[in-house]
Amino acid sequence: MAQTATPPPGAITRIADIRALSREQAAASLPIRLRGVVQWVMDGVGGDFTLADETSGIYASRVPGSKRAAVADSAGASWLLKVGEEIEVEGVTSAGGYAPVAIVHQVSVLGQGRPLPLRKVSIADLGGGHEDAQRVELETVVVQSVIEDSRDGLRVLRVCSNSGDYTLLVVKIEPWNEPGKVLDAEVQARGTVLTLFNSRLEQTGVRIAVPSADDFTIVKPPPDLSSVPQVEIGALKLFRPEGITRHRCSVEGTVTWVSATELVIESHSRGVSVKSTPSRGIQIGDRVLVSGFIEARQPIAFITNAAVKRLSSGTPPPAATPSAEEILTVSQDNSGRSWGLHRQDFDHRLVRITGTLISELSDNDTNFILQTRSGQQVTVKLASGAPDFSGELMEGSLVEVTGVVTVLHGPGYPLPEFRRPVGLELLLREAGDLQLLRSPSWWTLPRLRLALLSVVAVLSLVMAWVMLLRRTVRRQALRIEAALRVHRDAELEHQAAKRERIRLAGDLHDGVHQLLNAASYRLESVTKLSERDPAAALPHVAAAKKILDRSQHEMRSIMWGIHELAKEEPDFSALLTHALAGMDHWPADVVQVSSQGTPQPVPARAAGSLLLLTQEAVQNALRHGQATEIKVQVDFAEEVLQLTIQDNGGGFDPTTAQPTAQSGLGLGSMKRRVDELGGTLVLTSAHGQGTSLIIELPWAALQTLFPQNPSSHAAS
Numbered sequence: 116m117a118q119t120a121t122p123p124p125g126a127i128t129r130i131a132d133i134r135a136l137s138r139e140q141a142a143a144s145l146p147i148r149l150r151g152v153v154q155w156v157m158d159g160v161g162g163d164f165t166l167a168d169e170t171s172g173i174y175a176s177r178v179p180g181s182k183r184a185a186v187a188d189s190a191g192a193s194w195l196l197k198v199g200e201e202i203e204v205e206g207v208t209s210a211g212g213y214a215p216v217a218i219v220h221q222v223s224v225l226g227q228g229r230p231l232p233l234r235k236v237s238i239a240d241l242g243g244g245h246e247d248a249q250r251v252e253l254e255t256v257v258v259q260s261v262i263e264d265s266r267d268g269l270r271v272l273r274v275c276s277n278s279g280d281y282t283l284l285v286v287k288i289e290p291w292n293e294p295g296k297v298l299d300a301e302v303q304a305r306g307t308v309l310t311l312f313n314s315r316l317e318q319t320g321v322r323i324a325v326p327s328a329d330d331f332t333i334v335k336p337p338p339d340l341s342s343v344p345q346v347e348i349g350a351l352k353l354f355r356p357e358g359i360t361r362h363r364c365s366v367e368g369t370v371t372w373v374s375a376t377e378l379v380i381e382s383h384s385r386g387v388s389v390k391s392t393p394s395r396g397i398q399i400g401d402r403v404l405v406s407g408f409i410e411a412r413q414p415i416a417f418i419t420n421a422a423v424k425r426l427s428s429g430t431p432p433p434a435a436t437p438s439a440e441e442i443l444t445v446s447q448d449n450s451g452r453s454w455g456l457h458r459q460d461f462d463h464r465l466v467r468i469t470g471t472l473i474s475e476l477s478d479n480d481t482n483f484i485l486q487t488r489s490g491q492q493v494t495v496k497l498a499s500g501a502p503d504f505s506g507e508l509m510e511g512s513l514v515e516v517t518g519v520v521t522v523l524h525g526p527g528y529p530l531p532e533f534r535r536p537v538g539l540e541l542l543l544r545e546a547g548d549l550q551l552l553r554s555p556s557w558w559t560l561p562r563l564r565l566a567l568l569s570v571v572a573v574l575s576l577v578m579a580w581v582m583l584l585r586r587t588v589r590r591q592a593l594r595i596e597a598a599l600r601v602h603r604d605a606e607l608e609h610q611a612a613k614r615e616r617i618r619l620a621g622d623l624h625d626g627v628h629q630l631l632n633a634a635s636y637r638l639e640s641v642t643k644l645s646e647r648d649p650a651a652a653l654p655h656v657a658a659a660k661k662i663l664d665r666s667q668h669e670m671r672s673i674m675w676g677i678h679e680l681a682k683e684e685p686d687f688s689a690l691l692t693h694a695l696a697g698m699d700h701w702p703a704d705v706v707q708v709s710s711q712g713t714p715q716p717v718p719a720r721a722a723g724s725l726l727l728l729t730q731e732a733v734q735n736a737l738r739h740g741q742a743t744e745i746k747v748q749v750d751f752a753e754e755v756l757q758l759t760i761q762d763n764g765g766g767f768d769p770t771t772a773q774p775t776a777q778s779g780l781g782l783g784s785m786k787r788r789v790d791e792l793g794g795t796l797v798l799t800s801a802h803g804q805g806t807s808l809i810i811e812l813p814w815a816a817l818q819t820l821f822p823q824n825p826s827s828h829a830a831s
Contacts, residue, residue, distance in 0.1 A: 126205075131170035133208055133215050141215035144207040149173075149217065152228030153200045154250045155307040155324050158267070164196055165248045165307050166204065166217070167231050172248045172307070175204065175217040198326050201228030213312045214247045233305060238276040241321045247310040253323065254303050254334065256361040257284075258408045259420045260294040271322075272297060274304075275361050279411065283322045284331075285309075291328045298420070299337035299363050299408075305330040338362065340422060343406045349385030349460075351409045351416040365406040366418065370399050371431050371465045372519040372542055378423070379463050379519050379542075380405065381432055386463030386519065388417040399544060402426040414524040414534045415462050434467040434517050439491040442466070442520060443536045462522045468493060468541065469552070472512045483508075485516065485541075493539045497549075511555025518543040634662040687717040687725075687756075688749040694726055695733070695747065705745055706733055712751030718821035721812065724788045725758055731785065732760045732808050740764020740806060755794075756817070760808040766800045793820060 126146040127133055133147065151168035163176045196202070206219040233252040240246060259273035263285070270292055272284040284304050286292050306325040312318050325331050343365045351366070352359060366387065368380030378389050380403060389405050397403065407421025437445075442461045470485035470493060482496045495516055508514065518541040527533030543549060637659035644652035688710035695706050717725075729747060736742040742764030750757040769782070782798065785808075789796040793816030800806035 127208070129170045130166065130168050130173045133173055133217065134171050136208065136215050138210040138215070141208045142210040144209070144218075146205075146207055147217055148203065148205050150203045150225070151201070152231055153196055153198050153202060155309075155326060156196050156198060165250075166202070167250060169231070172250060173217050174211065174214070174248045174309075175206075175219050176209075177219055196222070196224075199228055201225045213244070213310045213316055213318065238274070238280040238282045241282055241308060242280075242318075244310060244318045246308045246321070248308065250305070250307050251323065252303065252305045253282075254301070255282075256301050257297045257299065258361075260292075260298055262288065274302070275408070277359070277361060279359070282320070284325055285322050286325045286331065287327075289328065292331065295337075297333065297337070300333050301335035303332040303334050340365075340406050340424075347385070348380065348382045348387045351387070351418070352411045359409075361408075363406050363408055365404055367402070367404050367426070369429065369432055370397060370401045370403055372544055373397055373399060378403075381463070381465060384435075384464070385460070386465070388415075388463055389421050389423070390417065390419040391421040391423050397423060397425060398428070400430045401428050415522070431465060434465045435461060436467050437461055438489070439468060439470075439487045439493055439539055440489055442522065442539060443491070461520055463519060465517070466520045466541075467515060467517045468520075469513070469515045472508055472510055472514055472555075474510065485514065491539070493541055495541045495543060497543050508549075508551065509555055510561060512551060513553040513555075515550040515552055516541055516543060517548040631662075631666055634659045634666065637662065686714045687722055688714060690722060691726065691729065691747065691749060695729070701733070701737060702743075705737070705743060706747060707745070708747045708749075710749040710751065715751050715756075715814070717756060718817055720821060721792050721817055724792060725810070725812075728785050728788055728810065729758070729760060733762075736760075736762035736764050736806060740766060742805070754813060754815075756812045756814065758810040758812075761805065763805045766802050766804045766806055768802065769798050769800055792816065 126148045128148055128150075130149060130151065133141070136145075149166060149168065151166040151172075154165045154167050154172060156162060156164045163174065165172055166175050167173075201224075203223045203225060204217065204219045205221045206217055209216050209218045231250065233250055234246070236246060236251045236253060238253070238255065241251075253274075255274035255276060257272050258275045258281075261271050261273075263269045263271045268288045270286050270288045272286065272292070273281055274284055275281050284306065304323060304325050306323040309322045309324055310318055311320040311322060340363075343363045344360075345365045345367065348366050348368055351364070366380070366382070368382035368387070370378055371381050371386065372379040376390065378391065378397060379386055380389060381387075389407065390410075391405070391407070402425075404424040404426055405418055405421045406424075407418040410417055410419045445460045468485065468487065470487045472483060473486045473492070474484040482494055485493045485495050487493065495518070521540045521542065522536045523538040523540055524534040525537035527535040637655045640655045641652040641659065644655065688708065692708040695708060733745055733747070736745050740762055742762035745760065745762045748759045748761075750759070786796050789810055789812075792812050794810060794812035797809045797811075798806070799809075
């Protein structure tokens with residue numbers, strides 16, 4: 116063969132150096148050039164393979180996506196990889212599925228390689244994962260043989276160690292590894308360790324690929340079944356000075372339950388489960404001899420991979436009648452430190468239990484729940500092919516069941532390995548194992564639920580009808596209330612209009628009418644004096660003109676109030692500002708209007724009275740007090756509407772002030788207006804100190820007097 120080339124600078128040349136990399140380092144695709152001997156090839160030739168040198172072994176894979184084609188040597192000849200060949204590969208590292216692997220780009224076959232030393236291991240050594248892709252030698256006992264895939268021609272042998280640990284050997288299906296030749300034999304196997312892992316890349320087990328018959332040696336053939344040592348049921352894995360055997364043992368008993376792949380036998384008040392190959396002709400009541408391997412990884416040991424021999428026919432033993440609590444108590448005591456207190460237990464025994472059905476049995480149900488008198492629940496599984504009981508058994512039925520009981524265990528305390536009994540499961544065998552003792556009362560739980568649902572439905576309908584009736588009554592009451600309110604509002608509107616007419620009549624009578632009367636008297640005097648003494652009549656003419664001017668002013672004030680209210684200003688302070696600004700016969704910039712608080716709607720009639728009152732107060736301050744500054748402030752307080760009118764005029768003595776024909780509306784008229792609105796008027800004045808007028812109208816009084824929307828009053 117051709118000489119190998121010099122490795123590229125920085126390339127890894129030892130397999131042990133690759134296996135020393137972390138996953139992150141191996142994923143960096145570091146260059147490699149390895150020389151070693153092929154230990155295993157997937158599918159015989161052409162696939163992935165394992166390669167070993169003097170330092171270690173590694174799993175090698177072709178370039179991802181490339182076809183499994185032949186490789187060539189340096190002379191160009193076509194080769195397919197075979198176990199035992201020495202090759203040289205070039206490629207890169209990869210993190211792999213479990214351990215670092217080699218991704219091969221080029222292979223050169225150098226010839227037949229020399230054998231490399233094997234590593235002798237035990238099954239316990241394989242659990243750490245460090246033997247991945249290594250060639251090892253293992254001495255063990257074959258306890259099971261199954262065909263993994265007949266198309267690939269592979270057989271899987273399950274092997275066991277003295278400690279009870281298991282692993283798998285994978286061999287090609289050949290005559291030398293038939294089950295009759297290897298099952299229960301002590302063997303020496305040589306092969307490559309292939310790690311099994313899950314989707315999280317966690318190790319779940321190992322398989323040892325044995326390439327050929329030369330790598331598999333039967334050290335001690337399997338013993339004849341007739342020489343297999345016999346043990347008692349319930350004493351499968353007791354202490355023995357010589358240690359626990361890895362080989363078959365046999366037990367004898369009577370069949371109490373049977374299926375295609377499992378049966379239960381009982382002897383001397385003990386029962387055991389047997390996982391067997393399909394045994395034809397075995398029936399309940401048969402006396403059998405079972406030869407198999409003891410599996411003690413469950414809380415109760417059982418027999419697996421068993422061969423069953425029928426000794427005789429008969430009847431099953433009578434069913435024991437313990438309570439569910441007694442079964443659990445015995446199992447609990449036997450799992451603790453109650454040494455020898457209970458040499459009899461009921462696990463996998465034929466028992467009879469009475470209880471109440473607490474789950475409805477439907478057509479497709481294969482199990483149901485039974486509750487004993489003490490409240491313990493038992494899961495009952497029907498036998499395959501059992502008759503349909505759904506028409507006879509209802510929830511609440513009192514039944515008696517006969518079957519094989521299995522004690523269910525859960526994690527214990529303080530460690531999960533300290534298993535403890537948590538429940539019971541009963542396997543029925545035939546129709547006679549289920550007896551109806553008493554039918555349930557007609558008032559079963561489902562019927563009671565249905566009755567309660569019906570009552571709830573009726574009550575719901577009644578409540579819905581009551582709510583609908585209440586809604587209808589409320590709607591009708593609102594209609595009646597609206598009609599009454601319309602009638603009441605019309606009456607209030609009529610009364611308000613009547614009061615307004617009376618007020619206007621009073622204003623016209625007290626003001627304009629009286630002035631016109633005074634002017635009439637003056638004109639009569641002029642008529643009488645004009646003939647006798649015309650000169651004496653002139654003062655009466657001047658007085659009559661003043662009175663008529665005053666009457667014209669009073670009529671203008673009344674018309675001004677009505678005109679300003681018709682504008683329907685939403686804000687009373689804005690209405691007041693606009694109205695006072697329209698008095699063009701007043702001096703400019705004398706009256707200043709301001710407001711405080713959040714504006715609120717003021718009934719139109721109240722606003723009209725306040726406008727007239729303000730106009731009169733300002734007129735008096737200008738005419739009689741000779742004021743040069745008049746402040747009008749509107750305060751929208753929480754409880755009251757406050758109107759303050761303050762001037763810097765000459766002032767007067769309120770106790771002596773009286774209304775006259777010349778003064779028109781005086782303090783009495785102002786107070787009458789405020790009283791009609793349910794408010795108060797406070798006047799403060801003195802000679803030389805100006806005049807202050809404070810009017811307060813409670814909102815509650817305004818709401819009582821004018822219940823309608825303020826805009827409605829303004830429109831009126």
